[in-house]
Amino acid sequence: MARLAALTGNNAAAEAIRQIKPDVFAAYPITPQTELAEEVAQFVADGILDTEYIPVESEHSSMSVCIGASLAGARAMTATASCGLAYMWELLPTTASLRSPVVMVVVNRAFNAPLNIHCSHDDSMGARDSGWVQLYSENAQEMYDNLIQAVKIAEDETIRLPVMVCMDGFIISHAVERLLLLEDEKVKNFLGEFKPVHSLLEVNNPVTIGACALPDYYTEHKKQHSEALRRSLDKIMEVANEYAKISGRSYSLFESYQLADAEYGIVIVNSAAGVTRTVVDKLRKEGVKAGLLKIRVYRPFPAAQIVQALKNLKVVAVLERTDSFGGVGSPVFTDISAAFMEAQTKEKPLMVNYIYGLGGRDVGLKDIGKVYANLQVINQKGKIEKSFAYLQARE
Amino acid sequence: MRKLQGWKDIPIGTAIIEAGSSVKYLTGEWRNARPEHNKDKCTNCLLCWIYCPDGAIIVEDSQVTGINYDYCKGCGICAAECPPKVKAITMVKNQN
Numbered sequence: 031m032a033r034l035a036a037l038t039g040n041n042a043a044a045e046a047i048r049q050i051k052p053d054v055f056a057a058y059p060i061t062p063q064t065e066l067a068e069e070v071a072q073f074v075a076d077g078i079l080d081t082e083y084i085p086v087e088s089e090h091s092s093m094s095v096c097i098g099a100s101l102a103g104a105r106a107m108t109a110t111a112s113c114g115l116a117y118m119w120e121l122l123p124t125t126a127s128l129r130s131p132v133v134m135v136v137v138n139r140a141f142n143a144p145l146n147i148h149c150s151h152d153d154s155m156g157a158r159d160s161g162w163v164q165l166y167s168e169n170a171q172e173m174y175d176n177l178i179q180a181v182k183i184a185e186d187e188t189i190r191l192p193v194m195v196c197m198d199g200f201i202i203s204h205a206v207e208r209l210l211l212l213e214d215e216k217v218k219n220f221l222g223e224f225k226p227v228h229s230l231l232e233v234n235n236p237v238t239i240g241a242c243a244l245p246d247y248y249t250e251h252k253k254q255h256s257e258a259l260r261r262s263l264d265k266i267m268e269v270a271n272e273y274a275k276i277s278g279r280s281y282s283l284f285e286s287y288q289l290a291d292a293e294y295g296i297v298i299v300n301s302a303a304g305v306t307r308t309v310v311d312k313l314r315k316e317g318v319k320a321g322l323l324k325i326r327v328y329r330p331f332p333a334a335q336i337v338q339a340l341k342n343l344k345v346v347a348v349l350e351r352t353d354s355f356g357g358v359g360s361p362v363f364t365d366i367s368a369a370f371m372e373a374q375t376k377e378k379p380l381m382v383n384y385i386y387g388l389g390g391r392d393v394g395l396k397d398i399g400k401v402y403a404n405l406q407v408i409n410q411k412g413k414i415e416k417s418f419a420y421l422q423a424r425e
Numbered sequence: 426m427r428k429l430q431g432w433k434d435i436p437i438g439t440a441i442i443e444a445g446s447s448v449k450y451l452t453g454e455w456r457n458a459r460p461e462h463n464k465d466k467c468t469n470c471l472l473c474w475i476y477c478p479d480g481a482i483i484v485e486d487s488q489v490t491g492i493n494y495d496y497c498k499g500c501g502i503c504a505a506e507c508p509p510k511v512k513a514i515t516m517v518k519n520q521n
Binding site: 128227239246250254257 | 429431435
């Protein structure tokens with residue numbers, strides 16, 4: 031029987047890690063991930079979890095350890111946030127192009143300066159081009175479910191890519207929620223054993239991994255990585271369908287909420303989808319055709335599917351908890367814009383980009399209500415006057 | 426010219442799955458000047474053999490018999506190290 035539990039997002043991730051049973055867990059504590067790293071350490075110390083826990087001296091080391099362990103044939107995991115992710119940056123594309131199926135929890139936290147320990151998506155959104163699969167989680171249940179699925183996606187022998195599973199710092203990582211946990215045995219059977227393609231420890235079958243490739247071969251390695259990441263979109267859905275069978279919970283590339291006949295849509299990532307859903311329900315009662323698209327898989331970007339889901343809307347706002355300073359818009363906004371350019375659909379919505387919730391600023395019903403009101407004004411005027419704005423910045 | 430493999434044919438994750446495969450990598454392609462060895466002038470002091478960073482000086486029975494152009498990168502160290510009174514190795518620039 032599934033177990034009903036009251037856990038924080040960090041607890042939920044730690045519980046998933048206990049059930050996933052990585053051979054190696056190498057992490058350095060950083061707010062707001064600290065509780066997660068502590069809890070996994072506690073499991074190991076208590077003898078509940080048979081994992082080699084390596085308390086590294088930095089995040090650069092934690093990812094280095096994970097790469098080495100993974101290439102040796104171990105299931106390797108880690109967790110970090112904010113500057114911790116920034117500090118392991120050098121290793122992110124390395125992990126991915128070495129095709130090491132490392133799975134990492136990223137507890138989204140703002141980048142300095144000014145120093146801030148609360149939620150922005152600066153860290154993982156900044157790492158979007160590192161060649162990892164990225165999954166985003168609205169709440170503790172989704173973190174738990176995504177993390178288990180992430181291991182299966184990463185270790186699939188046709189994919190072999192690292193996966194980053196993200197949740198909002200404090201808002202989700204530290205808030206207690208009700209969620210359903212699977213039985214240990216079910217998770218074990220779902221994941222099976224990790225079988226490396228090549229192991230550095232196979233002395234009778236020696237291999238070199240991570241050697242130099244000059245201009246004559248570098249392109250082919252990158253093309254191979256790029257194709258694997260694109261291909262993983264189908265695998266992510268396949269794993270989601272398999273997971274639905276054991277958990278009863280269905281996941282897709284993104285969640286469409288009241289989107290089929292919607293005129294006004296918000297695209298959002300992670301926890302703020304909750305408040306947006308509530309506003310959609312309220313507006314629907316008032317006769318406003320509001321809808322929501324919540325990103326779950328951001329890399330690989332499900333461009334064609336998102337275009338299909340949004341093309342018949344009148345006006346869409348892409349809300350993001352990070353800015354791409356000096357860019358055309360924030361990451362998801364520019365991706366969706368490019369997706370429409372690529373798809374060349376006749377129908378496409380007017381689209382605006384609002385930055386919200388930086389450094390943990392609360393986003394409430396009023397804020398989201400204001401966005402849907404703006405979208406209706408834009409529709410009435412038939413044009414966009416200001417396509418990019420900081421939603422909550424005081425003048 | 427060696428045949429270059431396509432992205433579908435190379436092992437995943439940058440792996441080199443065959444031990445000692447670097448012998449197949451003919452670095453002589455990099456050369457823009459070739460050393461030419463004059464057997465008549467050579468005193469077989471073997472300084473070129475000692476200094477060659479690529480092991481490209483062919484020696485048989487203590488005699489320099491030629492240069493392995495598969496691996497010689499054309500660095501010119503052999504020509505520079507050959508004693509000035511001997512000058513048995515001269516560098517010849519590639520035509521194109």
